[in-house]
Amino acid sequence: MSGPTVPGQPAPSAGSPSSPDSSSPRRSAGAPRTVRPPWHPTQLFSPARLRQLGVLVLLGLLAAVVTGPTGDSDHPLQAARDAIVDPRIVLFLVLAVALWLVVVLGGELRALVVRLATPVRGPVGAAYGRRGGPIVLNLVLLAAAIIAPMLFSTAAQQSMVNDIGIYALLALGLNVVVGYAGLLDLGYIAFFAIGAYATAYFTSQTAMPWHAPFTLNPFFVFPIALLLAALAGIILGAPTLRLRGDYLAIVTLGFGEIIHLLANNADGITNGARGAFGVPHLSIHLLGIDYRWGIDPLPYYYLLLAIVVLVMIAFGRLERSRIGRSWAAIREDEIAAEATGVATLRLKLLAFAIGASVSGFAGVLFASKQFFNPQSFSLQASFFVVAVVIFGGMGSRLGVVVGAVVLQGLAFYLRDKVAPADRYIYFGAVIVTMMIFRPQGLVPSRRRRREIELSEAGVGAADALGVAPTGARS
Amino acid sequence: MSRGGSHRAGARGGGDSGGAGGSDAGGHAVPGARRPSVVERAGGESGDPVVEARDLSLRFGGVTSLDGVSLRQRRGEILAVIGPNGAGKTSLFNCLTGAYRPQQGSVTFWPQPGQPAELVGRRPHAITRLGVARTFQNIRLFPALSALENVQIGTEVRQKYGPLSAVLGLPHARRAERDGVRRAADLLDLVGLGHRTHEQAASLPYGEQRRLEIARALGTDPRLLLLDEPAAGTNPAEKRDLAGLITRIAGTGVSVLLIEHDMGLVMSLATSVAVLNFGRMIAYGPPSEVQRDPAVIEAYLGAGADAGSGPGSATRSGTGTGSGGAGPRNRKELG
Numbered sequence: 001m002s003g004p005t006v007p008g009q010p011a012p013s014a015g016s017p018s019s020p021d022s023s024s025p026r027r028s029a030g031a032p033r034t035v036r037p038p039w040h041p042t043q044l045f046s047p048a049r050l051r052q053l054g055v056l057v058l059l060g061l062l063a064a065v066v067t068g069p070t071g072d073s074d075h076p077l078q079a080a081r082d083a084i085v086d087p088r089i090v091l092f093l094v095l096a097v098a099l100w101l102v103v104v105l106g107g108e109l110r111a112l113v114v115r116l117a118t119p120v121r122g123p124v125g126a127a128y129g130r131r132g133g134p135i136v137l138n139l140v141l142l143a144a145a146i147i148a149p150m151l152f153s154t155a156a157q158q159s160m161v162n163d164i165g166i167y168a169l170l171a172l173g174l175n176v177v178v179g180y181a182g183l184l185d186l187g188y189i190a191f192f193a194i195g196a197y198a199t200a201y202f203t204s205q206t207a208m209p210w211h212a213p214f215t216l217n218p219f220f221v222f223p224i225a226l227l228l229a230a231l232a233g234i235i236l237g238a239p240t241l242r243l244r245g246d247y248l249a250i251v252t253l254g255f256g257e258i259i260h261l262l263a264n265n266a267d268g269i270t271n272g273a274r275g276a277f278g279v280p281h282l283s284i285h286l287l288g289i290d291y292r293w294g295i296d297p298l299p300y301y302y303l304l305l306a307i308v309v310l311v312m313i314a315f316g317r318l319e320r321s322r323i324g325r326s327w328a329a330i331r332e333d334e335i336a337a338e339a340t341g342v343a344t345l346r347l348k349l350l351a352f353a354i355g356a357s358v359s360g361f362a363g364v365l366f367a368s369k370q371f372f373n374p375q376s377f378s379l380q381a382s383f384f385v386v387a388v389v390i391f392g393g394m395g396s397r398l399g400v401v402v403g404a405v406v407l408q409g410l411a412f413y414l415r416d417k418v419a420p421a422d423r424y425i426y427f428g429a430v431i432v433t434m435m436i437f438r439p440q441g442l443v444p445s446r447r448r449r450r451e452i453e454l455s456e457a458g459v460g461a462a463d464a465l466g467v468a469p470t471g472a473r474s
Numbered sequence: 475m476s477r478g479g480s481h482r483a484g485a486r487g488g489g490d491s492g493g494a495g496g497s498d499a500g501g502h503a504v505p506g507a508r509r510p511s512v513v514e515r516a517g518g519e520s521g522d523p524v525v526e527a528r529d530l531s532l533r534f535g536g537v538t539s540l541d542g543v544s545l546r547q548r549r550g551e552i553l554a555v556i557g558p559n560g561a562g563k564t565s566l567f568n569c570l571t572g573a574y575r576p577q578q579g580s581v582t583f584w585p586q587p588g589q590p591a592e593l594v595g596r597r598p599h600a601i602t603r604l605g606v607a608r609t610f611q612n613i614r615l616f617p618a619l620s621a622l623e624n625v626q627i628g629t630e631v632r633q634k635y636g637p638l639s640a641v642l643g644l645p646h647a648r649r650a651e652r653d654g655v656r657r658a659a660d661l662l663d664l665v666g667l668g669h670r671t672h673e674q675a676a677s678l679p680y681g682e683q684r685r686l687e688i689a690r691a692l693g694t695d696p697r698l699l700l701l702d703e704p705a706a707g708t709n710p711a712e713k714r715d716l717a718g719l720i721t722r723i724a725g726t727g728v729s730v731l732l733i734e735h736d737m738g739l740v741m742s743l744a745t746s747v748a749v750l751n752f753g754r755m756i757a758y759g760p761p762s763e764v765q766r767d768p769a770v771i772e773a774y775l776g777a778g779a780d781a782g783s784g785p786g787s788a789t790r791s792g793t794g795t796g797s798g799g800a801g802p803r804n805r806k807e808l809g
Contacts, residue, residue, distance in 0.1 A: 314641040321640035321647065322630035322654065329616050329627050336614035339571060341602035341631030341694045350637065450618035454676050 052437060053100045059433060060096030063426075064089045103437050141398070142309065149301050156412065157297040163408040165304035166366050171388040171400035172311050173358025178386065179395035179448070180324060181351035182331035183241070184249040187256025188385055191356040193263055193377035194232055195225040195363020200276040203368070207276040210269040218282045218368040222361060229360025230353040237352035241345060256382050264374040275373025282368050293368075300369055307365075311358065312397045318354075319397075327351060328447060387427070391434055393441025395448040402443050522587050524549040524698050524729040525570065525606075530579035532565050532753075539565040540576065541753040547698070547746075549587070552720065552730045554740040554761075557750035558773060563733045564611055566750070567700050570731075571608050572598040585697050603631060607696035609687040611703045611733070617676035621667055621686055624675050625658035628693025661689040665719060681712040688719065698729045705736045717743055741765070749773065 149157045170192060177185045200207040202216045202224065216224075240251045263270045270276065282303070283292040293299050318324050326347050329337035338344050366372060384407070392403020410430065414423050434442070440449045525547050532540040540562045547553045555563050568574040570581055570593065581593040585605040593601050602608075607628075616624050633654065639647040662668050665685040670678060675686060684704055691699055701720070705713050713736065720743055724730050734740050740747060740761065747764040749757040751773040757764050764770055 317641050317643060318637055321637075321651065322626070322633055322635070323637055323640055325619070325623055325627050325630070328619055328623075332616040332618060333614050335573070336610065336616065337627070338598040339573070339602060339608055339610075339614075340628050340690055341599045341607075342627065343597075343599045345597075354637065447618055450674060454617050 052103070053097070056096040056100045056433075057093060059429065060092040061089070063429075064092040138398075145305055146302075149298060154297065157301060159408070159412045161297045161300045161304060162366075162370060163411065164404050165301060165308065166362050167385065167388055167408055168308050168401045168404035169304065169311065169362040169365070170359055170385045171392065171404050172308065172315060172397060173355045173362070174385050174389050175355075175395065175397065175400045176315060176318075176351050176358070177355035178389050179400070179445070180319060180327040180331070181348050182327070183348060183351065184245065184386075185252045185352070185355065186249050186379075186382055186386065187236075187252035187254070187259070188355065188359060189377050189379075189382040190256045190259035191229040191232060191359035192363040192366070192381075193259050193374075194229050195360035196367035196372055196376070197263065197270060197276070197363075198225045198228050198360070199364045199367035200270075200279050204276075204279050207278045208269065208271045209267075217285075218280060218364060219284070221364050225360040225364045226357045229363070230357040232360075233353045233356030234349060237349045241348045241352065253379070253382075256377075256379060260374055260377050260379065263377060270374075273374060275371060275375075276367070277371050279367050279371075282365075300365075304365065307361075308401065312401070315397055319395075323347065323350070332451065387431055391431055391441060393444040393448065396441065396443050396445035399441050399443035399445065403441070406442065522549045523547065523582075523584060524551075525581065525583045525731070527566070527570065527581045528579055530566070530569055530576045530581070532562075532569055532574055532576045538753050540569065542579070543750070543753070543755050544579075545748055545755065545758075547729055547731060549584075549697075549729055550724065550727060551745045552724050552732060552743050554732045554734055554744035554747045555750060556734065556737075556740060556747060560752075561750040561773075562753040563750055564702060565753075567608060567702055567731075567733065569594070570601075570700060571606060572596050572601040583698065599631075602694050602696075605695070605697035606700065607691035607694045607698075608700040609684070609691050609702055609704060611706065613680075613683045613687055615675040615683055615687055615690070617674070619675055620672045621662060621675055621678065621689075622655070622658050622671045624686055625661050625689045625693045626654050628690045629654040629657040629661070629695075631694045658689075658693060661692050662686075664692070664722070665689045666715065681708045681716075684708060684712075685716070685719065688723075692723065692728075696728060698731060699723060700731045700733075702733045703735060704732070705734060705739050713739060 149160055152160070170188070174185065174188050177183050177188070197208070199218060199221045201210060202212050202221045203218050205211050205215060236252070236255050240248060243251060264273050266272065281293045282300075284290070293303065319327075326337065326342045329340065329342050330344050330347060334344055366376070388403040388407050389400050390403075391407055392401065393399025407427065407430075410426065411423065414426055418426070438444075440452045444452075523546050525545075527543060527545045530540050530543045531538070543562070543566060545553075545555075545566070555566060557563055565574065569576045569579075572593065576594060579594070582590045583593050583601075583604060583606060584590050591604055593604070593606070596604075616627065619627075630650070633650045635644070635647040635650050659668070659671065662671055665688055667678075667682055667686055667689065670682065670686075675683065678686060684707075688699075688701065688704065704720070705716055708716060717739055720730055720732070732740070732744065744761050746759060747757075747761045748755055749764060749767070749770050751769075756769045756773060757767040759767075
């Protein structure tokens with residue numbers, strides 16, 4: 001995929017002298033093809049591939065050094081010596097080679113399978129054929145998700161709910177904005193905060209100084225928070241969605257900070273930096289059923305899992321509807337989309353509102369689960385959600401969930417291993433590695449992968465960030 | 475807005491793809507005998523206008539792109555806009571479709587006879603929904619979507635179902651979805667891309683991308699189709715197919731407004747020709763008259779040129795320079 005062939009460039013040496021077709025230079029300029037070169041075993045060990053292996057091994061060594069028994073960035077040499085005599089270095093090297101196999105050979109193998117399976121229609125047609133995705137794989141993953149928490153400690157379960165589950169939901173929502181509509185929203189966590197504070201406002205008389213004159217069951221706050229967050233999304237989006245790319249990112253960044261600072265500084269309303277304490281847990285009292293989600297993380301986990309699966313199914317349908325196609329059109333060429341009758345502004349606003357409402361929804365779950373303070377809604381959290389989406393694979397529902405699992409899993413793993421201040425170094429390293437070798441993300445969507453391949457060949461406007469800078473071209 | 479005959483393009487045109495196209499295009503004379511029937515089918519009289527631009531002026535800073543251009547197209551007509559590079563042809567298109575807003579002048583469009591609508595000040599998508607579709611000079615497809623999906627985006631433009639019906643899979647949403655796919659597939663057949671349905675738009679050859687763009691525009695069910703240099707960069711065989719396609723489209727009651735540098739194509743297709751130069755319209759009339767107009771000859775060949783070798787002979791000799799040389803300059807403009 002990151003191979004040396006760039007289809008957009010006509011090969012000057014081979015093409016021009018022997019070409020009998022007079023229109024061929026023009027054709028190659030206008031219609032770069034994405035035809036892979038014929039497969040050959042020697043490709044596996046091309047210099048580029050070996051270089052990738054080398055880089056990964058180096059990264060593995062580095063990771064071994066810094067996570068070693070005395071892993072400490074202040075004494076790197078000491079750490080290096082300890083790490084090299086430590087048996088864990090084997091693990092890291094195996095991981096590095098495994099990553100190489102997945103990243104490099106995975107693509108080759110898939111291409112080979114597709115070639116063998118569909119000699120006539122080619123990879124694109126074949127990929128298009130199975131719309132529902134591999135059902136068996138989905139079921140296996142679902143089963144794994146159901147069984148997984150039983151194998152872990154309570155602390156890990158706690159993290160699976162608070163970090164992985166909530167962030168998977170957040171990433172699914174942001175995926176609509178970034179992955180489908182191609183808008184970069186850096187203040188996404190603000191809607192999460194709106195959901196959380198709405199929960200505190202409506203469900204408890206004591207959590208914040210400011211509260212509703214009545215108390216609601218947290219379940220009733222779900223629709224309220226959904227609407228409130230969607231409304232906030234529309235209020236933020238209506239004047240700003242005319243902006244393109246970078247400008248929109250800046251505005252949303254500002255919005256996120258405004259909400260964060262409001263929550264942090266309005267002592268008399270939100271209880272300021274001390275945070276809201278004592279929001280009741282979720283509970284059902286209906287038709288004789290009387291159930292209360294308590295301190296045990298497992299029931300929360302399964303509730304979240306059910307919600308995440310439902311949201312994934314819903315967004316899958318949305319993506320395959322005319323609305324999803326319109327978003328793809330906006331992403332790929334906004335001017336052409338507008339000329340084809342797509343109400344671009346309204347659809348972008350819709351994406352914004354849908355993303356925001358998911359975020360608000362997640363906020364209710366978060367608030368009813370645990371104590372929270374404005375720290376949870378910092379800029380860093382916003383960036384983290386964006387990182388999860390990009391890492392997992394923009395536009396891919398399974399991808400962003402896997403992204404949340406991997407990145408938050410890494411955070412949980414590193415919690416006891418390294419100093420908290422060092423943790424983001426590892427995130428940075430992982431994400432940088434990812435962007436170099438696999439810009440389309442861990443589990444990319446087919447559409448997105450095609451767009452990125454095309455933009456590498458110089459066609460279309462999609463890049464790894466999904467922001468189509470159409471303004472520059474008009 | 476009643477759109478009873480919305481499937482006609484696909485249904486009627488689909489049968490005679492390819493073969494008929496060649497024979498239509500080959501003819502030099504305008505097939506005048508067919509015109510009245512087209513107008514009847516479109517449900518209007520022959521003088522009935524489909525679009526009228528009045529006194530359009532468009533300036534970019536100190537550069538005047540359009541200078542008081544007025545233009546009127548009759549329903550069912552194929553009107554060609556020609557002119558040297560930078561004459562303002564694409565600017566005119568952009569004013570008609572809402573991409574640019576002219577500083578002065580108005581554009582009236584009649585989706586149905588007797589129902590005028592002002593286009594200046596509307597957003598492009600609103601104009602498309604009224605029934606004006608366009609293609610772009612430098613092809614602007616959705617490159618990573620399949621050919622079918624490209625056209626579907628056009629056919630789904632007026633569908634009403636919202637996100638909730640899509641998520642819940644309500645019957646009316648499913649019906650609309652199926653309808654959109656069927657119409658898109660019909661249109662792909664119409665433009666001769668039936669065998670490319672699931673291929674990625676960017677992987678199609680150049681000429682097929684041009685036709686796919688036309689199919690996408692037709693998907694929006696237009697009354698007026700604006701084609702911006704549809705033959706640019708295509709080979710002679712593709713040009714013949716294209717001429718046949720345009721004739722068939724016009725035959726279904728869609729008025730076609732055409733920017734084209736290929737004089738052979740213009741002369742064989744157009745019922746009327748408008749010539750722009752430096753943002754002004756310098757000639758308008760049937761192709762045979764425009765061809766002999768001294769102002770046109772001067773615009774194309776410069777003052778003092780031999781009157782005998784005007785755009786009339788450019789039909790044959792000037793074709794290559796016209797379409798080939800058009801690129802660099804105009805390509806910078808929008809669309």
